[in-house]
Amino acid sequence: MVATVIHTRCYSDTGHFKVSPCAIPSQLTDPLIRFIVPQMTGEKPGIVIIGGGIGGLTLALALRARGLSCRVFEAAPEFRPLGVGINMLPHAIRELTALGLEPELKAHGVEAREFAYFNRHGQAIFAEPCGRFAGYKHPHFSIHRADLHKVLFDAARDRLGPDAVRLDHRCAGIEQDAAGVTVRFDNGATATGSVAIAADGFHSAVRRQFHPSEGAPQFGGINMWRGVTRRKPFLTGASVTRIGTVARGKMVIYPIRQFDDGTQLINWNTEQPRDDHKLNNWATPGRIEDFIEPFADWRFDWLDIPRLIAGAEFILEYPMVDRDPIDRWTFDRVTLMGDAAHPMYPRGGNGGAQAILDAEALARRLDQCDDPMAALLAYEDERRDVTSEIVLTNRDQPPDYIIETVDALTGGERFKTIEDVIDPAELAAISDRYKNIARYSLDMVGR
Ligand SMILES: Cc1cc2nc3c(=O)[nH]c(=O)nc-3n(C[C@H](O)[C@H](O)[C@H](O)COP(=O)(O)OP(=O)(O)OC[C@H]3O[C@@H](n4cnc5c(N)ncnc54)[C@H](O)[C@@H]3O)c2cc1C
Numbered sequence: 001m002v003a004t005v006i007h008t009r010c011y012s013d014t015g016h017f018k019v020s021p022c023a024i025p026s027q028l029t030d031p032l033i034r035f036i037v038p039q040m041t042g043e044k045p046g047i048v049i050i051g052g053g054i055g056g057l058t059l060a061l062a063l064r065a066r067g068l069s070c071r072v073f074e075a076a077p078e079f080r081p082l083g084v085g086i087n088m089l090p091h092a093i094r095e096l097t098a099l100g101l102e103p104e105l106k107a108h109g110v111e112a113r114e115f116a117y118f119n120r121h122g123q124a125i126f127a128e129p130c131g132r133f134a135g136y137k138h139p140h141f142s143i144h145r146a147d148l149h150k151v152l153f154d155a156a157r158d159r160l161g162p163d164a165v166r167l168d169h170r171c172a173g174i175e176q177d178a179a180g181v182t183v184r185f186d187n188g189a190t191a192t193g194s195v196a197i198a199a200d201g202f203h204s205a206v207r208r209q210f211h212p213s214e215g216a217p218q219f220g221g222i223n224m225w226r227g228v229t230r231r232k233p234f235l236t237g238a239s240v241t242r243i244g245t246v247a248r249g250k251m252v253i254y255p256i257r258q259f260d261d262g263t264q265l266i267n268w269n270t271e272q273p274r275d276d277h278k279l280n281n282w283a284t285p286g287r288i289e290d291f292i293e294p295f296a297d298w299r300f301d302w303l304d305i306p307r308l309i310a311g312a313e314f315i316l317e318y319p320m321v322d323r324d325p326i327d328r329w330t331f332d333r334v335t336l337m338g339d340a341a342h343p344m345y346p347r348g349g350n351g352g353a354q355a356i357l358d359a360e361a362l363a364r365r366l367d368q369c370d371d372p373m374a375a376l377l378a379y380e381d382e383r384r385d386v387t388s389e390i391v392l393t394n395r396d397q398p399p400d401y402i403i404e405t406v407d408a409l410t411g412g413e414r415f416k417t418i419e420d421v422i423d424p425a426e427l428a429a430i431s432d433r434y435k436n437i438a439r440y441s442l443d444m445v446g447r
Contacts, residue, residue: 046070047366048183048193050171050206054145055338055355056199057152057165061099062363064159071163072156073183073191075170075200079153081146083282084226084316085256085267087112087240087349088148090131090138091440092356097138104151109143110255110264113238115431117402120244121414122300125406126427130240137446142240142254144228144265148352171198171205174334181333195333195372197362199355202280202321204340210331214323220345220395222246222320223274225286227312228256229266234303237264242400243305245407246271249294250400251305268308270295277319286317320345322395325388328380335376337362342387347398350438354387357439390438399434402427 047063049056052074063070088096088105096105116127131140156165169185174196176182181196198206208214233255235241240254250271257265270291278284288309298305323343329336338355362379369375406421415421435441 046194046372048073048181048191048196050183050196050198051075051200051204051338051340052153052156052165052167053199053201053338053355054149054152054352055359056197057149057156058095058099058356059197059199059337059359059362060156060160060164061101061152062095062359063366064156065099066363066367068363068366070160071191071193072165073169073171073185074165074167077168079150079167081144081150083145083149084228084269085142085254086145086148086352087254088141088143089349089353089438089440090136090140090445091438092349092353093131093138093141094445095356095360098360099155101151101155102139104155105141105143105148106139108147108151108257109141110238110258112140112142112240112254113236114240115399116235116239116241117400117427118241118243118300119403119406119410119414120248120294120298120412122243122298122302123414123418125418126402126424126431128428128431135442135447140240142238142256142267144256144267145352147257171200173209174206176331176333195335195366195376198334198336198340199338200340202339202343204336206334207326207336207340210328210334210336211326214326217280217321217323217343219277220320220322221273221275222271223277223291224269224271224318224320224346225291225315226267226269226318227286227309227315229268229308229311229313230259230263231266231308231311232262233264234266242403243298244294245400245404245412246273248407248412249298250403251295251298252400253303253308266308268312270309271320274319277321278317280319280321282316282318284317286315288312288315290317318346322391325384325391329384330376330380332373333376335362335380341384342391344387344391345394345398347394347400348390348434348438350390350394353438353440354390358383358387386439393434393437397430397434399431401434402430405430 047070049072052072060072112130113133114129117125172186173184183191242252244250253268255264256267295305322345329341337358361382365375365379409421
């Protein structure tokens with residue numbers, strides 16, 4: 001029989017990766033090879049991913065792209081479109097483009113053109129182009145989180161097979177020894193592998209197992225109400241706008257879906273100071289009367305805010321919570337990623353993006369390293385300090401700090417021209433500082 005020698009990934013007795021030459025009959029077609037090679041080589045499903053959200057599914061796709069086998073276990077019993085808008089900046093899109101997903105994202109989202117900052121009177125403070133319009137090699141997409149999730153979910157099922165993403169599997173605990181990990185689920189099932197990656201989000205059960213004395217999330221004294229409203233485009237039709245300050249009422253508004261009739265789905269988010277908060281859950285419904293007061297007269301010549309809010313399809317409430325950075329993510333064959341590793345305030349478009357960057361780093365390290373435990377440590381070394389700095393910066397100096405700075409100088413009052421208040425170069429410097437910390441400056445991402 002004519003045979004071709006290919007290199008495939010197998011595991012040694014200790015569960016470590018090794019690359020082995022393997023003879024494949026040349027007449028076997030590609031899809032058959034995918035199924036037969038593991039049986040010929042004794043390959044076993046190697047990597048257990050806990051959580052099928054943005055980070056877990058991106059990781060599955062990135063591992064698959066490198067020929068590494070994995071399975072995803074997701075707690076939700078069914079795939080449901082949840083959440084509201086999310087910004088995917090060029091650093092995240094670079095990784096999703098490498099996975100071949102850019103056309104799908106473009107079809108569902110809106111390619112953002114600019115960041116625009118306003119005071120509570122609707123006066124323009126600062127604007128700068130973003131994504132390709134700022135010279136980046138990659139676009140910036142504003143997209144419904146449910147659309148992003150569905151693109152990842154469909155791609156994972158297509159490329160890894162329908163069984164690779166198992167729903168209704170809530171992780172209840174992990175055991176490990178020299179041979180590998182065993183993940184237990186609350187439905188009684190177990191999964192074994194060489195390593196387990198916890199992508200189980202903000203309320204991570206795995207993080208709780210390995211950091212049992214960590215307390216409740218840190219509440220920043222701010223509550224958010226978010227919603228989506230269908231209407232005609234405003235400003236450029238692709239502007240990511242930030243308006244006002246937390247103390248006097250703050251909003252972030254941007255389009256996330258384009259419809260054939262010319263209308264758009266506009267995502268909006270408000271922030272206001274509050275003394276207490278409900279448990280953070282992305283599905284908690286909100287009520288207009290709880291937050292509308294500071295925005296009641298925000299009728300700008302470029303957007304009527306009370307009308308925007310009144311037209312909402314639904315409103316969700318979510319507190320500004322995160323957790324202090326921790327000094328360890330990796331415990332031998334287990335590591336944390338995404339919100340499980342570095343839950344942060346949803347500001348600056350980085351909650352989802354940093355989970356995607358974690359996924360790329362993890363897949364690369366697992367691909368490059370023969371020893372998967374060493375790979376997990378190398379991943380943590382690469383990512384922990386970077387993301388800790390973003391967690392802390394998102395508390396005090398996210399990009400919105402531009403508006404806080406002007407508000408402090410004007411006492412929240414109108415100004416004649418912004419140059420009377422501050423040199424715009426100082427505002428650009430605030431934006432550039434955040435880009436450097438979050439790793440999405442032009443030089444870091446590529447032109
Ligand atoms: C329902 C939902 C809606 C969201 N909506 C928005 C939004 O509108 N805007 C925004 O900016 N961010 C939103 N986020 C947060 C955002 O998706 C994350 O901050 C970011 O994508 C980080 O990705 P992640 O993979 O770490 O976490 P997530 O994307 O949150 O994914 C975590 C996944 O783990 C699953 N999970 C949890 N516990 C277990 C367990 N024990 N075992 C197995 N699986 C488990 C969850 O069901 C979830 O699918 C939302 C998150 C969720 C879960």
